[in-house]
Amino acid sequence: QVQLVESGGGLVQAGGSLRLSCVASTRTFSSDAMGWFRQAPGKEREFVASISWTGSSTYYADSVKRRFTISRDNAKNTVYLQMNSLKPEDTAVYYCAARKAAVVARTPSEYEYWGQGTQVTVSS
Secondary structure (H helix, E strand, O other): OOOEEEEOOEEEEOOOOEEEEEEEOOOOHHHOEEEEEEEOOOOOOEEEEEEOOOOOOEEEOOOOOOOEEEEEEHHHOEEEEEEOOOOHHHOEEEEEEEEOOOOOOOOHHHOOEEOOOEEEEEEO
8 A cells, every 4th residue: 555645835925935745655656657736625636747757757737837846756755846936826735646657647537546635825
């Protein structure tokens, strides 16, 4: 069973930065693509970013391009989401997800494992 544990969420003012981390308890982490999703109150879960197993390929939602950066450290079984220039509309619970495939993906149904989420709140 794969467990994903997110951390790094919190309250930040608009224009600020946060870095989310997700540690995976799996021996196959280095061959799994990873993703970040978010869900705001009353809204559906939406794609944020995805990274391939080597880290050489990344994919972002238009709403976060040039502000967010996804990266991974396979030696630490960890994926990161660096969030800069945060906006109030970025407020959501952020989820880490893992898929049993090497390439990036943007739909929740393509991911088999999910973390519990970490709250990010951006004040105006």
